[in-house]
Amino acid sequence: MSVVSLQLGQCGNQIGHELFNVISDDSNGPNRKKYKQCSDERFFYERSTGELVARSVLVDMEPKVISQAIAKASKSGRWRYGDKAHFSQKQGSGNNWANGFCVHGPRHEEAVEDLVRMEMERCDRLAGIFTMMSVAGGTGSGVGTYITQCLRDLYPNSFILNQVTWPYGAGEVIVQNYNSVLTLSNLYQLSDAILVHENDTVHKICSQLMNIKHISISDVNKVIAHQLASVLQPAYTADSPCHYSTNPIGELLTSLVCHPEYKLLSLCNIPQMSSTSLAYSVFNWPGLLKHLRQMLIASARMEEGIDWTVSAPSEVTSGGESATNSRHKNFNLSLANILILRGKDVSTAVTDGFKDPALYVPWLKTENIFSTWTSPVAFNGYEKSATLVSNSQSLLKPLDNIVRKAWNMFASRAYVHQYIKFGISEEDFLDSFTALEQIISSYTHL
Amino acid sequence: MTQSIVVQVGQCGNQVGCRFWDLALREHAHVNQMGIYDEALSSFFRNVDQRGADSTGGKINTLKARAVLVDMEEGVLGEILQGPLRSLFSGTQLISDVSGSGNNWAVGYHTYGLAYREQIVDQVRKAAEHCDCLQCFFLIHSMGGGTGSGLGTFVLKLLEDEFPEVCRIVTSVYPTAEDDVITSPYNSVLAMKELTEHADCVLPVDNQSLVDIVGKIQHMSNTGKPSCTIKKDCTIISGRGGVVKVEKPFDAMNNIVANLLLNITSSARFEGSLNMDLNEIAMNLVPFPRLHYLLPSLTPLYTLADVNIPTRRLDQMFSDAFSKEHQLIRADPKHNLYLACALMLRGNVQLSDLRRNIERLKPTLPFVPWNQEGWKTSLCSVPPVCHSHSLLALANNTCVKSTFFELRERFLKLYRRKAHLHHYLAVDGMELAGFSEALSSISALIEEYTHLESPLMPSAPRLTIAT
Numbered sequence: 001m002s003v004v005s006l007q008l009g010q011c012g013n014q015i016g017h018e019l020f021n022v023i024s025d026d027s028n029g030p031n032r033k034k035y036k037q038c039s040d041e042r043f044f045y046e047r048s049t050g051e052l053v054a055r056s057v058l059v060d061m062e063p064k065v066i067s068q069a070i071a072k073a074s075k076s077g078r079w080r081y082g083d084k085a086h087f088s089q090k091q092g093s094g095n096n097w098a099n100g101f102c103v104h105g106p107r108h109e110e111a112v113e114d115l116v117r118m119e120m121e122r123c124d125r126l127a128g129i130f131t132m133m134s135v136a137g138g139t140g141s142g143v144g145t146y147i148t149q150c151l152r153d154l155y156p157n158s159f160i161l162n163q164v165t166w167p168y169g170a171g172e173v174i175v176q177n178y179n180s181v182l183t184l185s186n187l188y189q190l191s192d193a194i195l196v197h198e199n200d201t202v203h204k205i206c207s208q209l210m211n212i213k214h215i216s217i218s219d220v221n222k223v224i225a226h227q228l229a230s231v232l233q234p235a236y237t238a239d240s241p242c243h244y245s246t247n248p249i250g251e252l253l254t255s256l257v258c259h260p261e262y263k264l265l266s267l268c269n270i271p272q273m274s275s276t277s278l279a280y281s282v283f284n285w286p287g288l289l290k291h292l293r294q295m296l297i298a299s300a301r302m303e304e305g306i307d308w309t310v311s312a313p314s315e316v317t318s319g320g321e322s323a324t325n326s327r328h329k330n331f332n333l334s335l336a337n338i339l340i341l342r343g344k345d346v347s348t349a350v351t352d353g354f355k356d357p358a359l360y361v362p363w364l365k366t367e368n369i370f371s372t373w374t375s376p377v378a379f380n381g382y383e384k385s386a387t388l389v390s391n392s393q394s395l396l397k398p399l400d401n402i403v404r405k406a407w408n409m410f411a412s413r414a415y416v417h418q419y420i421k422f423g424i425s426e427e428d429f430l431d432s433f434t435a436l437e438q439i440i441s442s443y444t445h446l
Numbered sequence: 447m448t449q450s451i452v453v454q455v456g457q458c459g460n461q462v463g464c465r466f467w468d469l470a471l472r473e474h475a476h477v478n479q480m481g482i483y484d485e486a487l488s489s490f491f492r493n494v495d496q497r498g499a500d501s502t503g504g505k506i507n508t509l510k511a512r513a514v515l516v517d518m519e520e521g522v523l524g525e526i527l528q529g530p531l532r533s534l535f536s537g538t539q540l541i542s543d544v545s546g547s548g549n550n551w552a553v554g555y556h557t558y559g560l561a562y563r564e565q566i567v568d569q570v571r572k573a574a575e576h577c578d579c580l581q582c583f584f585l586i587h588s589m590g591g592g593t594g595s596g597l598g599t600f601v602l603k604l605l606e607d608e609f610p611e612v613c614r615i616v617t618s619v620y621p622t623a624e625d626d627v628i629t630s631p632y633n634s635v636l637a638m639k640e641l642t643e644h645a646d647c648v649l650p651v652d653n654q655s656l657v658d659i660v661g662k663i664q665h666m667s668n669t670g671k672p673s674c675t676i677k678k679d680c681t682i683i684s685g686r687g688g689v690v691k692v693e694k695p696f697d698a699m700n701n702i703v704a705n706l707l708l709n710i711t712s713s714a715r716f717e718g719s720l721n722m723d724l725n726e727i728a729m730n731l732v733p734f735p736r737l738h739y740l741l742p743s744l745t746p747l748y749t750l751a752d753v754n755i756p757t758r759r760l761d762q763m764f765s766d767a768f769s770k771e772h773q774l775i776r777a778d779p780k781h782n783l784y785l786a787c788a789l790m791l792r793g794n795v796q797l798s799d800l801r802r803n804i805e806r807l808k809p810t811l812p813f814v815p816w817n818q819e820g821w822k823t824s825l826c827s828v829p830p831v832c833h834s835h836s837l838l839a840l841a842n843n844t845c846v847k848s849t850f851f852e853l854r855e856r857f858l859k860l861y862r863r864k865a866h867l868h869h870y871l872a873v874d875g876m877e878l879a880g881f882s883e884a885l886s887s888i889s890a891l892i893e894e895y896t897h898l899e900s901p902l903m904p905s906a907p908r909l910t911i912a913t
Contacts, residue, residue: 014719062447064717068717091579092721094725138726169819170805170819172720173726173730174730174786174822175729203798212798214796214798219797403908405819407909414785414817415733417735418732434909437911
């Protein structure tokens with residue numbers, strides 16, 4: 001089954017390009033013929049000349065990033081983008097969600113829908129649509145939301161998984177909080193699930209775990225691509241334990257999104273380190289899984305600085321009321337988790353730690369809350385690699401921050417005239433704020 | 447790729463404009479070694495073959511600037527037509543008259559505005575037709591004189607009427623207190639009203655700051671500390687390497703302003719990992735429609751001869767951008783509130799350097815409470831000529847109100863005595879009401895900036911969901 005990707009805006013296009021690079025590198029590793037076959041069918045199609053072409057549509061309102069991505073892909077020699085599979089205009093969206101959603105989106109709706117339809121028709125069976133965008137800018141966020149809306153109307157029975165990148169807390173774009181609020185509130189109704197990456201977290205991974213001295217945007221993108229590929233590459237799942245799953249996105253969604261009110265997914269992937277240290281490191285599954293479990297409970301998104309004092313309620317054996325309360329004040333309650341294990345001796349990994357019902361909400365049946373996907377093939381140079389995709393409260397704090405800052409700015413009505421110019425009213429802003437407060441409230445009161 | 451048209455009005459505007467074209471050619475020659483007419487060039491130049499028609503792509507034939515040059519006396523334009531830049535402009539792009547505006551805003555705005563309206567609209571429309579996708583008008587003028595100030599603001603209004611969707615970025619050279627034109631306060635305040643109402647963004651620059659900067663650089667390169675050797679002439683102020691060989695008196699100062707324009711457009715012209723288009727400038731830096739005055743500051747101002755720039759120097763560059771010596775207009779941003787700030791980096795600067803410096807500078811700069819992290823950043827990979835990297839900071843800061851306040855005081859000194867008013871009122875179309883409107887406009891602007899500085903009422907509480 002094939003996945004059709006949609007890369008939107010500068011961030012989406014840069015990440016998409018790195019993602020296909022990682023997938024291609026990983027599939028071309030040693031000893032993995034069937035894996036490569038499955039992965040190739042999922043993400044590429046083969047031309048008569050034998051070269052692999054990505055099943056991807058690139059959309060941006062200005063041409064520079066797309067031309068760079070296409071050129072770099074062709075240069076790699078292993079895969080390329082389709083010749084006509086991109087759409088760009090001359091002038092960007094100016095970091096304005098309203099410009100993207102109300103002006104550029106409708107104007108170019110047909111052209112983009114045609115491109116997506118071409119890719120969809122090329123697939124034998126469609127696993128789903130995977131979009132990549134950022135929420136801070138104008139095109140990725142505004143045009144991205146509009147296109148998702150169109151695709152949802154056109155293909156009501158297909159799965160749509162949106163990967164979004166949240167910006168650095170300390171400003172890349174001044175109106176990023178407005179754009180984020182408008183995007184997330186609208187996307188929530190349209191998407192099947194929203195998979196979130198935060199620039200701050202990934203930046204810390206680059207600096208502290210991977211020891212990169214001068215971090216560039218492509219370093220950050222490579223980490224995000226690595227994490228995404230670890231989810232999307234072929235694996236054995238509960239539904240298909242003997243051959244690679246043919247419905248990865250569908251299974252991801254059925255396992256994690258049990259209720260339409262709870263759609264925010266976060267990703268943790270360990271180990272993550274620089275390639276020089278990798279050669280000298282040895283991992284074992286119990287160690288990795290223990291770390292991952294604590295990262296889940298303590299809402300740590302990377303392997304450094306995990307708070308080991310946080311524990312699940314059932315583990316409290318003694319101690320007074322105050323001690324118990326403080327220990328699970330920071331406890332991260334989950335709705336559902338998927339553990340994806342890739343590498344050597346994967347069958348020996350013991351995942352019972354994740355099945356503990358104390359980690360989860362009480363109103364879900366135990367068999368629905370946790371599943372494991374495995375793959376014996378070593379992923380992207382890591383002998384053992386574990387990824388946790390989680391639907392939990394861990395994104396609550398960052399989301400709350402974004403809404404708080406946006407509300408502060410809205411209270412003084414700063415920049416609102418720029419959005420009204422393109423067709424959004426104050427009412428729309430208030431609706432978006434309401435929707436997000438609802439989501440925050442739902443997650444808080446799990 | 448989008449195109450921009452430069453409209454230069456008056457003596458100052460044309461002289462700065464000339465420096466801009468010279469430096470733009472130098473920059474593109476440096477980057478574009480193969481002589482191919484590429485996207486970056488097309489943002490400011492047209493490629494014209496022998497018959498005068500546009501030829502796209504391929505080798506460069508003749509470059510024509512996307513510009514309209516306006517001056518009401520012939521001296522400056524005549525020099526351009528005889529100088530080495532003459533091939534950049536076809537005769538029709540230059541609009542001139544004989545006698546000048548006599549440092550009188552009313553003559554520039556009303557008399558010449560009316561007389562040359564059709565011609566100017568024609569020329570601008572022609573230039574716009576040659577553009578695939580016109581994004582922005584750059585207007586360069588001075589505020590103190592008659593043509594630049596009067597006719598310049600008339601053209602601004604015209605551009606808004608004829609091309610309402612195209613962004614208008616205005617570079618205005620403000621007069622200083624010691625300006626030699628006595629009526630410059632009148633001209634400036636009358637022009638300010640137009641700028642506040644019709645421009646999308648204004649980049650105010652003043653002569654005194656430019657003089658200080660040039661003086662400092664020349665002092666440094668002449669005395670030269672033993673540890674840092676500065677390459678003479680390879681600086682922001684030098685036009686060396688450009689087309690025009692002989693340097694004229696104001697050239698050093700004008701080069702700085704020209705570099706400002708080059709750096710603003712660099713991310714739109716060249717590639718980078720974090721692009722910033724021109725419409726994003728207005729979007730991010732203008733929180734309320736009338737408060738669109740952005741303080742520019744440019745670093746580094748001189749090139750050091752040593753090749754490996756250690757990280758300390760990079761950090762120094764960021765700190766310099768927020769020091770008073772590198773600003774192009776005299777103001778004190780650190781003791782006033784920042785509404786928003788944009789950092790436009792060129793060259794080999796990495797994301798981590800940028801983030802580290804923002805973290806470092808944040809605590810020292812007072813931001814308005816509803817925009818605590820009001821930073822807009824962009825990274826362009828192509829550095830300017832002779833530098834390995836550069837930083838342009840555009841700040842929307844309430845300190846501009848003190849500049850406007852001083853301007854208003856100088857205006858009032860003359861206005862209270864009705865000095866020189868008869869020259870203005872003698873012009874057809876100019877009335878006393880014009881003066882009082884301009885005065886109230888600038889007062890309202892100062893008031894708006896002051897209002898933002900006052901501690902706000904407690905902000906509205908967040909929406910809560912009924913449970």
